[in-house]
Amino acid sequence: MTVLRDYAASVIQPALGQTAALYDEVASPDGTLRTSWKRLAAEAVDLTLPELNRVGDEIARLLADEGVVYTPPGADQQAWRLDPVPLVIAPEEWSVLEKGLAQRAELLNAISRDLYGPQELLSSGTLPASIVFGHSGFLRVVARASADHRRQLVVTGTDLGRTPSGEWQVIADRTQAPSGIGFAMENRRVLSRVLPVAYREAGLHRLAPFFQALRVALTQVAPDGREHPRVVVLSPGPTSETAYDQAFLATTLGFPLVEGSDLVARDGAIWMRVLGRLEQVDVILRRVDAEWSDPLELRGESQLGVTGLTEAVRRGTVTVVNGLGSGVLENAALLPFMSAMCERLLDEPLRLSNVPTVWAGTPEGRDQVLDRLDELVVRRIDPPFVPEALTREQLVTALLAEPYRYVGQERAAVSVSPTLDRGRLQPHALTLRAFTLRHGSSYRPMIGGLATAAPVGTESDEVGVSKDVWVLKESPDEPDQGLLDSLQVAHVRAPVTPVPRVLDDLFWLGRYAERVEDLLRLAIVTHELAEDFQGRAHSSGGRTLSVVAQVLRSLSPSPFDAQDFEGDLRSLLLDTRRPGSVAQTVARLKEIAQSIRDQVSPDLFRVFGAMDRARGALAANPHGWQIGESAGRMLTDVLALHGVTGNMVRDVGWHLMEIGRGIERSLQLCHLVGPTLSVRRGIDVDRDVHLAVLQAAESAITHRRRHRGVVRGASVLDLLLLDETNPRSLAFNLRAIDASLATLPGSSGASRPERLVDDLLEELERLDVAALMSIERESRPNFVRFAQATGQQLMRLSDAVAEVHFAAAPTPRALALSAGGGA
Structure with a gap:
């Protein structure tokens, strides 16, 4: 029997215990598969447990290779998890849910329009005023009766659970900045790769048309119906808990991913800083909570928002999606009043019920919550939602002091779904986040979503494992997402110049990538010498080992002790706390890549995944040979990284990355040849040191072919400093830097970076290798001075590039507030 059929048969057994009364997404009460699963191909239904575990391992590898991560609030970053068993929903079930989701989004939009406009819900008594005015999500600065809030909500999220009877009910609404759309698409991409036949034959709704519709929707909400609006995705930054989701969305939609520092308010509008100039922004897809979006009128300590954004919104020069203040709709105290508000605003009954909720703001509600403290989940109406740190007595005191700030909710009896846990299928509690988009003049739910499964009995907001959501089609010819003819946007070639922050990151991406490569090459040479000469300190090889290790x-x-070569090399590759180590540099490289994920290929993160596996193999293997093996694998991965970036468009960002790489390669060359060739140590040792330098500089084969194996200091310096045909030489890299600088805006031929490069090239043209190699006692003072001066000039060049090409746009003038200020 296959693993899913075996699971289905087990649900009628008493061993399942407490989950027996819950709705099971796969198994019918009689122990057979549900109808939706019976419709799937045998490739999905007939998986054995070993096959399912293999699929689970493959999923984990793919997610790691693509750098898919999530950072739970208050916790460290962790790998995104995807279960191999999807949530499968039959078309007739989805049809009912779809109508309820569309109605709910329309209702939330109507509530938002009313609360920030005429406020008839409050004046009529349909909704108690303390629920709204006592919630931190209600922003008075954007509330005015004359405001146009028809487009207040463009996309919503709805967290759902299925009751024991099989009906979906709403657990929470997500309107502030609904996250998870990118994760949902990533889940689909991964599962379609590991279960290709099952995916192909299932007859599912593809998700891509929803993203096309979202892109259209964002362009259509631009102020004054601007024909070719500029849309940006505003992110809190790479440390945000959903940074991957934000970057995926920006990349898929083709909009810039920006942070608050990339935008500026000027003349009552919002502008993006682009290489010394400003370009107006029309639409902001916001992933920064509203209260942190404007330090001028909201939270003054915020460094995530844009000073003056609120005023620009009031003036109507920019559209924020979802609008500032939409967070008030996430208020759990609204749930008991949803049905009445639906009747009043839409004149129809509420289709989707809510998890039973009691608001403590009335005497009756307060007493009911106090009487049922042991059976209800008590929550605040705004953060921190769950007062976990309070004792029972403290909770009662808080409730009595401010009862309107609390609700009591029944524990949602959500459905269960088989989930791969520790090598076997176990029933896990399942919740579904559905997304609804304003499409034209109505709302249209994504046919699919993001499901989460967690062990039964844990809190619903605990991080679990995600599941792909497979909504089956009624017939094969049914259009994906029901979008037969998606609204079109006129084709316009948009500017591609990134903001200065991104250019800075690309520059350092080039530098760090080159630094890792050069460190690995030197580590490999050191390991090879240690394998042969460790313990033979007085031999020529042993003395060479000492020089290279130094x-x-x-x-x-x-x-580590200077003679503990193995410990030193392991630390270099594994210890992220060691300054300048390979591990620390790779960690910084990954941070930068996460920050500019929308600018780089996903293949870049596969490189990081391969490097992590190489480091993992070293950490797990105590034998010395594994050091060289892992370092070699990591070097291969870094070279693959260079290949990935080599396929980027040759725009400003690419040229700055190449400039960073050229500067770093030149600096590393100075660090390598300076201490190794500046001292005479004897014929044999000098020969071995020169060979080690050539190997570390990837020039040994070229030197051997040109000089028939005869190694002299002068020939080494000629190849590494002056040979413009050698990609590792100083001359080659300076020429490449000069050529890239000439392509950049702001380069005039006489800019400071160009002048510094010209000075370095002129110095090389005057260079006399014989003079550099002249000896005074045991040292070469001319060469020492040259190496030091060149290194210092390269550092000045790096600083000059930053000053000229990463400079922010013009400093904004003081914001002129509209008459009367904010409402």
Whole structure:
């Protein structure tokens, strides 16, 4: 029997215990598969447990390779998890849910329009005023009766659970900045790759048309119906809990991913900083909570928002999606009044019921919550939602002091779904986040969504494992997402110049990538010498090992004994706390890549996944040979990274990345040849040191072919400093930097970075290798001065590039407030 059929048969057994009364998404009460699962192909239904575990492992690998991460509030970043068993919904079931979701989004939009406009719900007594005015999500600064809030909500999220009878009920509404659409698409992409036949033959609604409709919807809400609006995605930054989701969305929609520092208010509008100029922004897809969006009128300590954004919204020069103040709709105290508000605003009954909720703001409600403290989940109406730190006595005191700030909710008896947990299928509690989009003049739910499964008995907001949502089609010819003819947007070639912050990150992406490569090459050379000469300190090879290891330690100071080469190299590859180590540099490289995910290929994160596996193999293997093996694998991965970035469009960002790479390669070359070639150590040792330098600089084969194996200091310097045909030479890289600088806006031929490069090239043209190699006692003072001066000039060049090409746009003038100020 296959694993799913075996699971279905087990639900009629007493061993399932407490989950027996819950609705099971896969198994019918009689122990057979539900109708929706029976419609799937045998490839999905007939999986064995070993096959399912193999699929689960493949899913984890793919997610790691693509760098899909999530950061739970107050916790460290963790890998995104996807269960191999999807949530399957039959078309007739979805049809009912779809109508309820569309109605709910329309109702929420109507509530928002009323609360920030005429406020008839409050004046009529349909909704108690303290629920609204006592909630931090209600922003008085944007509330005015004359405001046009027809487009207040463009996309909503609805958290749902299925009751034991099989009906869906609403657990919470997500209107502030609904997250998860990108995760839902990523789940679909991964599961379609690991279960290709099952996915192909299932007859599912594809998700791509929903993203096309979302893009159209965002362009259509621009102020004054602007023909070619600029849309941006405003993110809190790469440390945000849903940073991946935000970047995925921006990349898929083709809109810039920006942070608050990338935008500026000027003349009552919002502008994006682009290489010394300002470009007006028309629509902001907001992923920063409203209260942090404007330090001028909201939270003054915020560094995430845009000073003056609220005033621009009031003037109507920019549209924010979802609108500032939409967070009030996430208020749990609204749930008991949803039915009455639906009757009043839409003149129809509420289709989707809510999880039973009691508002404590009335004497009757307060007494009911106090009487049922042991059976209800008590929540605040705004953050922190769950007062977990309070004792029972403290909770009672808080309730009595401000009862209108609390609700009591029954524990949602959500359905269960088989979930792969520790190698076997177990029933996990399941919730579904559905998304609804304003499409034209109505609302249209995404046919699909993001499901989450957690062990039965845990809180619903605890991070669990995600599931793909498969909504089956009624017939094969049914259009995906029901979008037969998606609204079209006129084709316009949009500007592609990134904001200065992104250009800075691309520059350092190039530098760090090159730094990792050069460190790994030097580590491999050091390991090879240690394998042969460790314990033979007085041999020429042993003395060469000491010289090379000292260079490595100068680049990354080591806590290990100078003779503990194995410990030193392991630390270099594994210890993220060691300054300048490969591990620390790769970690910084990944942080930058996360920050500019919308600018780079997903293949870049597969490289990081491969590097993590190489480091994992080293950490798990105590044998010395694994050091060289892992370092070699990591070097191959870094070279793949160079290949990935080599396929980028040759725009400003790419040229700055190449400039960063050229500067770093030149600096690393100075760090390598400076201490190794500046001292004479004897014929044999010098020969071995020169060979090690050539290997670390990836120039040994070229030198061997040109000089028939005869290694001299002069020939090494000629190849590494002056040979413009050698991609590792100083001359080659300076020429490449000069060519890239010439392509950048702000380069005039006489800018400071260009002048500094010209000075370096002129110095190379005057260079006399014989003079550099002249000896005074045991040292080469001319070469020492050259190496030091060149390194300092390269550092000045790096600073000059930042000053000229990463400078912010013009400083904004003081914001001129409209007459009367904010409402």
